[in-house]
Amino acid sequence: MSGPILSVRGIERSFGGIRAVRGVSFDVQKGEILGLIGPNGSGKSTLFNCILGQLSPDAGDVSINGRKVSRMRASDLNKLGVGRTFQQLSVFPKMSVIDNVILAGQEHHGTMLSRLFGPSDAGLAEDADRMISFFRLTHLRDQLAGSLSYGQQKLVDAAMAFMAGPSLVLLDEPAGGVNLTMLASLKERLVAYNAEHGTTFVVIEHNMEFVMSLCTRVIVLAEGAIIAEGTPDEIRSNQTVIDAYLGG
Numbered sequence: 001m002s003g004p005i006l007s008v009r010g011i012e013r014s015f016g017g018i019r020a021v022r023g024v025s026f027d028v029q030k031g032e033i034l035g036l037i038g039p040n041g042s043g044k045s046t047l048f049n050c051i052l053g054q055l056s057p058d059a060g061d062v063s064i065n066g067r068k069v070s071r072m073r074a075s076d077l078n079k080l081g082v083g084r085t086f087q088q089l090s091v092f093p094k095m096s097v098i099d100n101v102i103l104a105g106q107e108h109h110g111t112m113l114s115r116l117f118g119p120s121d122a123g124l125a126e127d128a129d130r131m132i133s134f135f136r137l138t139h140l141r142d143q144l145a146g147s148l149s150y151g152q153q154k155l156v157d158a159a160m161a162f163m164a165g166p167s168l169v170l171l172d173e174p175a176g177g178v179n180l181t182m183l184a185s186l187k188e189r190l191v192a193y194n195a196e197h198g199t200t201f202v203v204i205e206h207n208m209e210f211v212m213s214l215c216t217r218v219i220v221l222a223e224g225a226i227i228a229e230g231t232p233d234e235i236r237s238n239q240t241v242i243d244a245y246l247g248g
């Protein structure tokens with residue numbers, strides 16, 4: 001199949017009187033790293049939540065590989081190879097790094113019954129160790145996740161999202177609150193993952209340097225609608241985009 005991996009059509013979502021997302025449509029091609037930017041409150045996270053079944057849109061459709069998934073539960077989307085990270089950290093602070101990553105893997109494997117009575121998690125533990133190593137966290141493997149720096153926890157979060165071997169991952173502010181060293185490491189690892197696995201990313205981020213150097217294409221939201229779309233260079237010099245940020 002050569003169509004888009006993700007197709008979003010006419011998504012609308014209001015909260016009371018607030019029209020958070022107003023008829024957003026776009027496609028994402030396989031292997032792309034697409035940036036989704038926009039001022040605070042422009043509807044980015046709401047759009048992600050509508051795409052991923054955490055919120056049901058008031059109108060519109062979402063297709064993955066040409067198959068309509070609108071109103072599908074997040075857990076079923078996982079099985080279709082779609083992963084995500086949240087704006088807020090979703091690691092369990094009182095569990096070790098390795099246990100967090102194994103647990104994320106378990107969520108993608110079979111039913112509760114097969115987990116309780118099935119074979120041991122040896123394979124999963126190996127996968128988790130490989131993922132931890134990929135994100136260069138092996139030295140922190142047995143530490144409590146809550147004892148890590150914020151940036152390191154963001155890397156654990158990413159490792160968790162990738163445990164399902166997704167073909168599409170939506171990342172909501174992966175670099176938010178992350179220091180410069182960890183930022184460079186996160187970007188380099190995402191690029192490497194994309195190159196090795198052909199995984200498609202859609203990345204919400206406020207850090208322009210990060211977005212512009214990571215993404216091949218950027219979509220800009222303002223007040224719930226797409227106001228611009230193009231390469232990082234086109235977006236950087238787009239007057240409508242500059243005005244949206246300055247006026248926001």
Ligand SMILES: Nc1ncnc2c1ncn2[C@@H]1O[C@H](COP(=O)(O)OP(=O)(O)OP(=O)(O)O)[C@@H](O)[C@H]1O
Nearest residue numbers: 015018020038039040041042043044045046047087
């Ligand atoms: N659960 C909710 N209930 C009510 N209003 C909401 C809810 N979620 C979002 N909103 C409102 O919808 C609008 C879009 O919010 P959203 O979180 O999608 O923006 P965002 O682009 O992700 O912002 P940020 O960059 O600050 O994360 C805002 O006006 C916000 O206050």
Ligand SMILES: [Mg+2]
Nearest residue numbers: 044045046087
């Ligand atoms: Mg947000």
